[in-house]
Amino acid sequence: xxxxxxxxxxxxxxxxxxxxxxxxxxxxxxxxxxxxxxxxxxxxxxxxxxxxxxxxxxxxxxxxxxxxxxxxxxxxxxxxxxxxxxxxxxxxxxxxxxxxxxxxxxxxxxxxxxxxxxxxxxxxxxxxxxxxxxxxxxxxxxxxxxxxxxxxxxxxxxxxxxxxxxxxxxxxxxxxxxxxxxxxxxxxxxxxxxxxxxxxxxxxxxxxxxxx
Numbered sequence: 670x671x672x673x674x675x676x677x678x679x680x681x682x683x684x685x686x687x688x689x690x691x692x693x694x695x696x697x698x699x700x701x702x703x704x705x706x707x708x709x710x711x712x713x714x715x716x717x718x719x720x721x722x723x724x725x726x727x728x729x730x731x732x733x734x735x736x737x738x739x740x741x742x743x744x745x746x747x748x749x750x751x752x753x754x755x756x757x758x759x760x761x762x763x764x765x766x767x768x769x770x771x772x773x774x775x776x777x778x779x780x781x782x783x784x785x786x787x788x789x790x791x792x793x794x795x796x797x798x799x800x801x802x803x804x805x806x807x808x809x810x811x812x813x814x815x816x817x818x819x820x821x822x823x824x825x826x827x828x829x830x831x832x833x834x835x836x837x838x839x840x841x842x843x844x845x846x847x848x849x850x851x852x853x854x855x856x857x858x859x860x861x862x863x864x865x866x867x868x869x870x871x872x873x874x875x876x877x878x879x880x881x
Contacts (some may be wrong), residue, residue, distance in 0.1 A: 673806045675814035675843050676852040681799050682811060686752075688793040695760035697789045700772060702756040703788070704808030708829055711805035712788075715780045721762055722749075730757040741831050745847045785788050814842050 676682050682705060689697035703714055724731055732754065735746050749757070764773070770780040771857060781789075786805055794803035813826045827838040845853070 674801050675807055675810035684797050685793055699749055699756050699760045702753055705811050706750055706753045708809050708812035711783055715772050719765050719769050722757055723765050730754045730868055817842055
């Protein structure tokens with residue numbers, strides 16, 4: 670069985686996120702946006718209710734959410750970025766209600782199933798003809814891959830994923846030879862390339878060194 674891969678192209682991530690938004694299907698849009706921006710497992714996304722993400726007293730999306738992971742039983746606090754808040758706000762305008770599932774099946778009042786979530790994500794990736802067919806798990810991996818590419822320390826990514834070691838995170842991120850080559854090619858000792866301050870910051874090539 671092929672290993673699930675992250676979506677490495679930012680352009681493809683944007684296209685995938687926009688697919689259901691353009692169709693006016695805000696629930697499906699939120700599923701993809703939260704999958705990419707929170708690194709939550711699909712089982713946790715499907716368990717979430719509007720009360721977990723929306724402040725009904727003040728009529729706004731929360732900026733930070735808290736939950737207990739279904740798989741690990743560990744508490745988790747997640748800061749929602751602008752993309753997640755924007756997607757949730759659009760969806761909330763038509764669907765927010767106390768006690769209802771965020772990913773609700775309108776025919777049953779229950780949360781959509783894992784199979785339905787898979788079909789939503791896979792259907793968009795196939796319609797867009799993405800290089801790698803996206804799945805629920807590839808969205809979770811996409812978060813880590815692009816966080817690492819943006820210079821986030823692998824130690825932080827490891828903690829977000831609740832991985833047991835950096836070696837597990839290394840395999841999970843799906844680092845390619847192109848990523849390694851970029852690290853080799855980015856190093857310069859030219860006078861105009863002063864990166865001495867870089868030694869203690871999380872720039873992409875430092876993150877790669879930390880990872881390996």
